Amino acid sequence: MTSNRITTQTRGILASHNIQLxxxxxxxxxxxxxxxxxxxxxxxxxxxxxxxxxxxxIGALTESVADIAEKVVAIEIDGRLVPILKKLFSTRPNVEIIQGDALEVDLNQIIETHFGEVEQIHVTANLPYYVTSPIIIRLLESRLPFKNIVIMIQKEVAERLAARPSTKAYGSLSVFVQYFAEVEMVAKVPSHVFVPRPQVDSAVCRLSLRSEPAVKVENESLFFAVIRAAFAQRRKTLLNTLHANLLSEMTKQQVENILIQADIQPKRRGETLNLAEFAALTQVIHTTDRASV
Structure with missing residues (x-):
């Protein structure tokens, strides 16, 4: 199917059902x-x-993946589009349409109910910009057996996912995602290929799920707390932002000692740390008896 035909079909379907996006x-x-x-x-x-x-x-990507995959389950939040999708794919026994919010549906149940016979499970998505991060976080935290997650997202967010230390785009989301997956920018996508046309460009990003997290940590919740604290005030040093946002019960000297023990200079900023350094810092905090401080 050509791009012009997809555009015409998309506009035609929306118009025939009197749907305003x-x-x-x-x-x-x-x-x-x-x-x-x-x-x-x-x-x-x-x-x-x-x-x-x-x-x-209205199923453009659904059709493309259904041409190859054994089973496709599509979750659509807009109830107006669900009957259209079900009609469009009524002759496709390998396609199932579910109405629901991807942030609320029971993903475990969907996997157990619909994907029992498949060899691998992949996620594809053209994510609304306003829920991109929550959906990515939910998919990764679910620890469901996804082979990879291929998503169309705002280009700026894609750059954040793939960002390396000491760059402007590098932040807590970068560290979180890279802990669970290898990130690859597949393609940049201009805004004019969407209906309606958004105000920003997009990108296709592939997250290849790791069999084990990128670094080993004993206390994962503390690891994520350390990351959030380190980026809470980007202009501040690690010493100051950790003291203000995570280790306020300690003196600054005690926080400085923790950083030195982790072989991290206290005057560094969170955006300069790689995953291994965040893991080392977390381990020192984890083994420190904070209750006696």
């Missing part, structure tokens, strides 16, 4: 077959694969 849902439908192909290729699908799609819209 909702800004509150961040609805921007991809209409470029070349980009759709890149998403499918990045997902590395096989005929034995299962695909969990988030935000199918």
């Amino acid at each position: 909702k800004k509150s849902l961040g609805q921007n439908f991809l209409t470029d077959q070349h980009v759709l192909n890149k998403i499918v290729q990045a997902a590395q699908l096989t005929e034995k694969a299962g695909v969990l799609e988030i935000g199918p819209g």
